[in-house]
Amino acid sequence: MAQILTADEIRERFSQAMSAMYQQEVPQYGTLLELVADVNLAVLESNPILHQTLVNADELARLNVERHGAIRVGKAEELSMLRRIFAVMGMSPVSYYDLSEAGVPVHSTAFRPVDDAALSRNPFRIFTSLLRLELIEDTALRERAAAILAKRDIFTPGCRRLLAEYEAQGAFSPEQGQDFVREVLETFRWHRHATVDEATYQALHNEHRLIADVVCFPGCHINHLTPRTLDIDRVQALMPECGIAPKILIEGPPRREVPILLRQTSFKALEEPVLFNGEQQGTHTARFGEIEQRGVALTPKGRALYDTLLQQAGTGKENLAHQLHLQTVFKPFPDSEMLLRRQGLAYFRYRLTPSGEAHRQAIRPGDDPQPLIERGWVLAQPIIYEDFLPVSAAGIFQSNLGNETQARSRGNSSRDAFEAALGGPVLDEFRLYQEAEDRSKRRCGLL
Numbered sequence: 390m391a392q393i394l395t396a397d398e399i400r401e402r403f404s405q406a407m408s409a410m411y412q413q414e415v416p417q418y419g420t421l422l423e424l425v426a427d428v429n430l431a432v433l434e435s436n437p438i439l440h441q442t443l444v445n446a447d448e449l450a451r452l453n454v455e456r457h458g459a460i461r462v463g464k465a466e467e468l469s470m471l472r473r474i475f476a477v478m479g480m481s482p483v484s485y486y487d488l489s490e491a492g493v494p495v496h497s498t499a500f501r502p503v504d505d506a507a508l509s510r511n512p513f514r515i516f517t518s519l520l521r522l523e524l525i526e527d528t529a530l531r532e533r534a535a536a537i538l539a540k541r542d543i544f545t546p547g548c549r550r551l552l553a554e555y556e557a558q559g560a561f562s563p564e565q566g567q568d569f570v571r572e573v574l575e576t577f578r579w580h581r582h583a584t585v586d587e588a589t590y591q592a593l594h595n596e597h598r599l600i601a602d603v604v605c606f607p608g609c610h611i612n613h614l615t616p617r618t619l620d621i622d623r624v625q626a627l628m629p630e631c632g633i634a635p636k637i638l639i640e641g642p643p644r645r646e647v648p649i650l651l652r653q654t655s656f657k658a659l660e661e662p663v664l665f666n667g668e669q670q671g672t673h674t675a676r677f678g679e680i681e682q683r684g685v686a687l688t689p690k691g692r693a694l695y696d697t698l699l700q701q702a703g704t705g706k707e708n709l710a711h712q713l714h715l716q717t718v719f720k721p722f723p724d725s726e727m728l729l730r731r732q733g734l735a736y737f738r739y740r741l742t743p744s745g746e747a748h749r750q751a752i753r754p755g756d757d758p759q760p761l762i763e764r765g766w767v768l769a770q771p772i773i774y775e776d777f778l779p780v781s782a783a784g785i786f787q788s789n790l791g792n793e794t795q796a797r798s799r800g801n802s803s804r805d806a807f808e809a810a811l812g813g814p815v816l817d818e819f820r821l822y823q824e825a826e827d828r829s830k831r832r833c834g835l836l
């Protein structure tokens with residue numbers, strides 16, 4: 390093959406195509422993109438240090454293209470096809486999320502790039518959930534849902550053909566890559582025509598809204614695409630002025646000097662017209678909007694502290710009061726890069742400065758980076774959290790399910806079953822961050 394399209398290029402084109410399609414489908418998403426871009430610009434203008442830090446960490450360029458989306462599928466074959474499709478785009482499944490703990494009958498992973506260069510070019514991620522039909526107690530309904538799912542193919546014949554060609558050749562020509570992006574996009578498109586009659590939809594909807602969403606349509610429509618903001622509190626406050634009603638609480642940690650993990654908020658799912666079999670008209674709510682602010686990835690020790698404090702904080706009814714309460718509860722969580730580093734709470738990427746380069750021979754494997762940082766030889770930059778938070782995800786799911794908690798769908802975690810459906814293991818997020826930190830230390834001669 391004379392010329393090939395790289396995984397990074399295919400992912401980039403696909404994320405652009407997906408964003409353009411979703412803007413057409415859900416105009417409010419376009420409004421949200423403009424709002425986020427305006428706020429990000431204002432933050433960068435008023436904070437030149439942050440601007441410079443993002444430039445130094447190769448983070449500014451990715452900010453404007455950074456999105457995550459979410460989809461939900463109904464059967465193992467769909468999930469394993471997605472694994473193969475996303476592999477073409479350089480995206481691997483990372484982490485296992487058990488949402489049944491929160492009363493949502495799915496378990497999930499996130500497909501995303503994992504290596505440094507791919508992440509800094511375009512960290513496109515897709516939060517992917519698999520419905521757990523076994524959590525439907527009514528046997529007849531469970532079998533009906535399984536039979537409906539068995540009949541559908543959410544992938545186009547062209548997508549299947551191109552994927553087979555890719556796996557045989559190990560690469561795509563530019564034309565094949567282009568065709569592949571177009572064919573894959575079809576799987577994520579919104580379909581106004583349900584595949585079932587209204588009675589079937591209602592029966593599944595009564596069991597759980599999510600089940601109707603997954604089972605009753607011919608594809609796995611993208612249900613949101615999330616841009617990354619540098620100031621989520623500001624975007625949340627401005628959303629009503631743009632005609633967008635945000636969910637009440639911002640999920641995740643409080644606002645801090647050094648942002649940690651992930652803070653998210655969403656706008657409510659839209660009620661959209663659908664046509665059931667027999668041309669009966671109805672509505673379905675599935676698609677919504679979301680924004681997020683990302684901070685530093687935490688080590689297992691940092692994550693344990695986060696989980697403890699978050700649980701201690703509980704939940705609130707009003708955002709400002711909740712944020713103030715969170716800030717109080719999170720006091721024990723150190724809020725400076727130095728303390729986060731010294732206490733082993735967060736991951737950092739180390740780089741030599743020009744004077745560090747000049748003294749390379751004085752740096753020994755195993756050296757404590759702190760004095761070298763103080764001497765100006767080494768820079769330590771927070772490694773951005775690239776994953777998701779199960780408690781936040783449950784909050785997002787629930788706010789779009791009318792806040793219903795359905796205890797009957799509570800089930801056991803079944804990671805093994807998920808990995809069997811996926812056709813391979815999910816990667817361990819902590820290991821990926823640790824490896825990124827270690828690679829950077831090795832480049833500096835610190836390891």
Ligand code: OOG
Nearest residue numbers: 459516777781782785786
């Ligand atoms: C996924 C909800 C979770 C996030 O950002 O945590 C999520 C869904 O509703 O399918 O997107």
Ligand code: NI
Nearest residue numbers: 459516615679
């Ligand atoms: Ni999301």
